[in-house]
Every structure is written in C-alpha cells, then in structure tokens.
Amino acid sequence: MAGERDGDPVRRALKMGLASALSSYRDELGGGAADALRHDLADLLDAELAAAALAAAAKVAGPPAARAAVAHGEAPPPSETDTIDTLSARFPRIIGRSPKMLAVFRLILKIAPTDATVLIHGESGTGKELIARAIHDLSARRAGPYVAENCAAFPETLLESELFGHSKGAFTGADRQRKGRFQMADKGTLFLDEVGDMSVALQKKLLRSLQEGEIRPVGASQGIKINVRFISASNKDLAELVRKGLFREDLFFRLSPIKVTLPPLRERGDDLELLLERLSADAAKRCHRAPPTYSPEAVALLRRYRWPGNVRELQNEVQRVAALVDPGRPVEPRDLSAEVRAGAGA
16 A cells, blocks of 8 residues: 555655755754654644634634634634633643633633734643644634744753844854744744743843844844744743843833733643543553543542643653553552652552
C-alpha cells in the first residue's frame, strides 16, 4: 500500500511542494527549518480542527447574528443562553466544564473577534498557550500565522534576536539577515509566554515596538512596520513585579487591557475526572494499550492532591500509570506516585 501511495502523481507533486517549502525554511531559519515546518503543518491541521468546531457551534448558535459570524470564520458571539455543551464545542482542545473554566470560555468568545492585547495569568501547567491559541483560532486573524515563543527559554542577548530578528553582520555568527518572531507573525498573532522573565532593557524595546507598531532588528538602522495581535502570559504576578521595580509599569499597562486568569486544577472540581479520562486515553495510545480505569479510592486520592504542577503534572502522572500498571487491572492508590500519595495524605 505504501508503494502505491508513493507512486501516486498527486502525492509526488505534494512531496515536491513540501521539499521546496523546506528549502525556503532552511534559507530563512537554518538548522531549525525541519522542526519549524513540522510546527507550521501542525498549525494548519489545528486550524482545520478549529474550523470544524466552529461549524459544530453553528448548529447550536441559533440567532442569525451567530450563524453569520460562523459563516465569516469567526466565533459565534457568547449568549446568556449558551449551554455547557455549546461552550465546550467551541473549545475542542481544552477540557473544562467547571464554572471557572466556562467563565474563561465566555470571556474568550467576547475578546477573540477584537484585536485587543491580552495578558494571560495562571500557574505553571494551567494551559496558557492553549488559551492563546484558542483566541487566535476564534479571531479574524485565524488564517494568518500563529507564532509562540517562551521568553524564559533564551538568554537576553539571544532573545532579542529571536523576537526582533537581526541584520547580516550584527554580531559574530550573523552571516545572514534573519526574521524575528514579530515579522513571522505579521498579519497574525504573536504569543510570548513567561514575559515576566524578560529583562528590563528588553522590556523597553518591547514597549516601543507595541506602541509604534514597528520593530528594529538587531544591527539594523531602520525600523520595520509590523501588524500583529499581541498576547502575553506569565505565571508571575506582574503587578507585584512592578511594585518591586522588576517590571516596567508602562509595559504592564500596555500588555493588560484585557486579562484572562486561569484557575489552577485544584479549583476546577469535576474537570479533574474529565481530564483524567482524556489524558488516560492519549497515554494508552502511546503505550499501545487500552485506557486504564481507576478505582474509586484512587480517584479520591487524585482529587485530594493539590496538583502544584496543574494539568501538566496530572499528564505526567497519567503517563506513568499507563506505562506501569498491568493492562486490565484498575489503578489502585498504591499505583500512584509517592508524591501524589503523600500530598493527598495517603
């Protein structure tokens, strides 16, 4: 079968197109070209998923204004009559039916069609990037690029180049001009995670770019106009950093005309069991096993634990259980990690 597919002329043409695209990515990004192309292809598939979700939402949107919004590729406007199922259908990649998460969904549906700058605050592992992506997918910019970067992943000198790009010869090793994340996100959305870890000097340059709608690559003598919707996130309290003199007050106000606060997992009630079901199914696929079931005693322990790492920590726990527990046997308290058992008082 694989040989037949490879011999298909349409498939060969598509492969040639991808090869040409990869060559262009190499010209622009160098060694990270293959990973960047995979990421962008995944984004395109995700956009198809979002489109399907919008179509599903249209079936329950009801009023003409809601149906018209879906027809133009936008999120149907939130309604006081929205049911839990309606809201959940609009966010297919986010698991949540608790009151606090539904409130987040309603807020996103209000702000997504605008170009308002958004600050997302939440503990580590609460899903801040999922929220940023949902805002993009439900906006008028959804056909444009979505570019995400973690400010904590780079030292200051490299982060400046990553965000704003650089000109040829700007520093040792800069053998060619390179676009930064702002230019890559032009006419789309730029999401910067952990913006609270950015140095004060770089904060100043970011503020100027947001105010003027223009960036200046490292080593360049002239600015470049950019058109991006800017979303940032932090697990730190930026207002507290402002009070300590670690974050610019003017940048804080520029970043936070709209603030989305994500609840920690311990405050999401029955969402834990919904997440447990979804994450268990995903982990089982990777282990080539049937999804594990959990005894009532194990579920009770999981609910008592406070999950300082939130959904990301739950995902790690589920992956561990899926790999270690014998197939067909319910997960018991003794199967859970020592950290979870101790934290839950077992």
